[in-house]
Amino acid sequence: MSGCHDCADCPAAKFPPPPAKAAHVIAIVGPPNSGKSTLFNRLTGLHQKVANFPGVTVEHHVGRLRADTDREVLLVDLPGVYSLLPHSEDERVTHDVLTGLRPGMEPEAVLLILDCTNLGRHLLLAAPILNLKLPTLVILNMADDLRNRGGQVDVAKLSAELGAPVALISASSGEGVDKVYQFIQGTAAGRAKVKAPLIQLPVLQDIPKCRRWASEVGAGAAYRAPEPPRWTRRLDAVFLHPWAGPLIFLAVVILVFQSIFAWATPVMDGMKTLVEASGAWVAPHIPTPLLRSLVVDGVWSGVGSVLVFLPQILLLFFFIGILEDSGYLARAALIADRTMRKFGLQGKSFIPLLSAYACAVPAVMSARTIENKRDRIATIMIAPLMTCSARLPVYTLIIAAFLPNRPLLGPILGTQAAALLGLYVLGFLAAVLTARLLKSSILKSGGTPFVLEMPPYRWPTLRSISLRLVDRARVFLRKAGTVILVVALLLWVAAHLPLQNGKPPEIGQSFAGQIGHAMEPVIKPLGFDWKIGIGLLTSLAARETIVATLGTIYGMEGEAASHGLQQALHADLTPGGALALLIFFAFAMQCMSTLAIVRRETGGWRWPAAQFAYMGLLAYAGAFLANQLAGGAVTRLIAFLQ
Amino acid sequence: MQVSFNKTDSEDTDSLLHLAALEPGQEAVLDHLRLPEDISRRLMELGFLPGHTIGVGKAAPGGDPRVYRVDGSEVALRHETASRLLVRRPKKEKL
Known part of the structure; x- marks a missing residue:
């Protein structure tokens, strides 16, 4: 994969092909809800990893087959698609991989997985896949469902009609999966042949024609749809x-x-x-x-x-x-x-x-x-x-330091709880307004309608859920872990250097302290001094860090010091500044883990950077207005409550 | 499955109504989709093909979005989309 910026994500990096024989790449394709991932998990188990194709945000899994084959077999789980007409990013990637436009990932064979309880519609995808002329195994999944609901299909006839081997399986129970292994062993050894289908493939752009072709094929295979x-x-x-x-x-x-x-x-x-x-x-x-x-x-x-x-x-x-x-x-x-x-x-x-x-x-x-x-x-x-x-410890500290707790609605709601509730509402409103703003501008859905397929109810299996948990945990630890570690180290360096007489300096003299002093002119209008500035800086890693940082700056640590910290804050912040600080924390994007994950999920730094800038701007403007305009009112309110 | 792709005769167009106008439990045959081509195509891939029967299923509270039974599966559409799909009642149905 040339031009790849994400080497850790590259499947080639994880599974270096053996020098003698290159890996045998097999693609798994199927419509959404066909049980594609279940089969993929069954075939590869934990020998899989998530990856993004360079330049696109479509995610795919690559896994190593658990079977005895001469060559290493790599399975590529492509996004679920209904057709190969590239009108979405998912479809374009699937199309590109299957037609060999993604170097390093050209599949030598295809596993096409279809839900046989709805064969008529799912066979639509068979036409463009068979048209690729790659060795293809047509897998009819949900065999148990078909049987239980009184449906029927003649596998041998269907195989003859399509000119491709057909396997009737149940990916969740494992029934018939041995046929899939046999097929893969065959293609890995180069024994697979490609035959032309009996009924000529339709013009692929014409969906009604494709659907008629699918009905004809189904009828030829004595397909009876289930109840x-x-x-x-x-x-x-x-x-x-x-x-x-x-x-x-x-x-x-x-x-x-x-x-x-x-x-x-x-x-x-x-x-x-x-x-x-x-x-x-x-x-x-x-x-x-x-x-x-x-x-x-x-x-x-x-x-x-x-x-x-x-x-x-x-x-x-x-x-x-x-x-x-x-x-x-x-x-x-x-x-x-x-x-x-x-x-x-x-x-x-x-x-x-x-x-x-x-x-x-x-x-x-x-x-x-x-x-x-x-x-x-x-x-x-x-x-x-x-x-x-993570905002809670910060909110509680500041509210407790400044707002006297008085009953507001009898014993149910005090002033402190009301303030906390108000911050929840503030965050929610900001989210809702941002959503409206985004969806009416840069993220306008255009004409794309809301379409939601309702799959039949099924019993979840522990196996598939636990595999997914392991997968998510891995993604999180690797992606968030590396970024957080780097940031944590940078922050440590900033707080402990330059050395004075071989010892770490007072925090005010450290790089972090110098930065705090340097940024004081910028945050002064918000009502913050350099100590809060350092807190804002360290809270970039994670919001709640500011509590520990302020504890260090004021020379108070541990739970017992919470009261002392409140008093120290009281001396350094005006009531307006306290409100500004709360609003700053409500809006600002002070979480490296989130930024790292957003980067991963959106496939680049563009969105997390925009998010960081937007939320930072919102936080600064909100805190500025709070301190400049509401400072007096907050002071009077606190005096009134006391 | 018997599928017809002929456009409805012109005298028939008066009897067309949009999918969202059907009552729960009713069925109708899709005549055509009054939507941009790429969206029509997406819906056709999901089974909303002219000539196919569409049944009306359950709905979210408030009646929107609503589930439609089509070509062996169930797909939920919002009112705004369903009102762009024009259907005619099957001939055998008595009103």
């Missing part, structure tokens, strides 16, 4: 019931929210303790104090700040896995669509935005369920404006 899925109809009668449907939807939403927000917290705290304890355990074994500080405060805490998100991400993806594999996610998107449309978004944006209340990182990753690229990017762009859990 409609009775259980799906029954479940939809409940899940899409006019009032029970929304109630169940609400229950599911609360469950997901509760799990990522409340249940993940003890695990995350445990993770944090573990990282700190192991850091403390390593520390005495490092001789020089400076090196010790570098390892423990730099590397260790950097790694820790990444690891801490992992339980939340895994929990969220566990739920999303169940929702997606069972088929409920499509129903949830249907129910949420009307509300989301008011913000210029669509039903599928709902779950990612909900997750963003816990953490923008899993939210951005889960936006992948949105096929429409513009809607997906809009969702990714606004997710970090939702109030994530």
Whole structure:
């Protein structure tokens, strides 16, 4: 892959081809919802990795086949497509790979996977694939579904009609998958032959003709379509019931929210303790104090700040896995669509935005369920404006330091809780307005309509969900981990150098302190001094870092010092400045993990850079206005409450 | 499956109505799609082919978007899209 900027992502980097025989590349193609990924996972297990094609944001998986073949066999899982007419990025990539326009990835054979419970429509894709004249195995998936619902197909006749071998399988149970291995062993040894189909292939641009061809082929293979899925109809009668449907939807939403927000917290705290304890355990074994500080405060805490998100991400993806594999996610998107449309978004944006209340990182990753690229990017762009859990420690510190707690609505709502709620609303409004702005300008969907296929309900399998969890965890740790580590090291260097008499300087004299002083003129109008400036700088890595940084600057550390820190802040910040700081944190993009993940998911630095600039501007303007205009009012309000 | 691709006779065009106007549970035959070509093509790939029967299924609260049964699968469309698909009632159906 020449011109590749992302070497770690390059499949060739991970699987160097053996010198004697080049790897045998096989592409897996199929329409969405055909069980393509399930088969891919079954064939490759954990020997797979996610990659982006250079220059496009379409993601694909490359995996090594678990089988005894002379040559190494690489499977490429291409995006789900209905045809090879390139009118979306997914289709263009699939088209380019199959026609050999992507160097280093020319497939020698194709696995075409179709849902045999809906063969008439899925055979549409067979016409352009067979037209490539590559050795192709036509895989009819969901054999068990077809049987259970009284459908039928003659595999031998279909094979003769298409001029290609046909395998009737069930990717989820493993039935018939041995046929797939046989085919691959054959093509790897170069034994496959390509025959012409009995019924001549139709003109590919003419979909009605293609569909007629598919019907003819189906009829020739004695295909009998299965009965409609009775259980799906029954479940939809409940899940899409006019009032029970929304109630169940609400229950599911609360469950997901509760799990990522409340249940993940003890695990995350445990993770944090573990990282700190192991850091403390390593520390005495490092001789020089400076090196010790570098390892423990730099590397260790950097790694820790990444690891801490992992339980939340895994929990969220566990739920999303169940929702997606069972088929409920499509129903949830249907129910949420009307509300989301008011913000210029669509039903599928709902779950990612909900997750963003816990953490923008899993939210951005889960936006992948949105096929429409513009809607997906809009969702990714606004997710970090939702109030994530990392803002909470900052909000609580500042609110507690400045706002006296008085009952507002009896015992239910105090002034402090109301202020916190107000910040949640502020973030939500900013997100909604940004979405409207984006969707009415640069991310306008044009004429692309909202189309949502409703798959039949299926039991999710633990196997497929756990494979996905491992996959997500890997992506997160590798991508976010590397960026965070670099930033953590840079911040450590800034805070601990230049050395004075061989010792790290006071923070005010360090590079970070000098930068803090240098930026004071810029942040003065917001009501911030150089100490807050350093806090803003270190909070670039992760928002909650500012609490620890301010603790260090004021020479107070630990939980016990929280009260002292509040008093110290009180002396340095005016009430207007405090409000400005809250608003700054509500809007600013101070999270390296999120930026790293946005870069990954959008395939470049363009979107994360725009996001960083936009949110920074919003934060600065908001804080400026708050400090200049509302300072007096806040002071009077606080005096009134006291 | 019997598929017809002939355009409806001109005297028939009066009986055309748009898909969104159908009641839940009703069926109709798709006549043509009044949408730009690339969007029509996408919908055709999903089964919205002229001559095919479309059934109306469940809907989201408020009736929009709505699920349509077409060519062996179920696809949800918003009202704005469904109102661009013109259908005629099957001849056998009695009103």
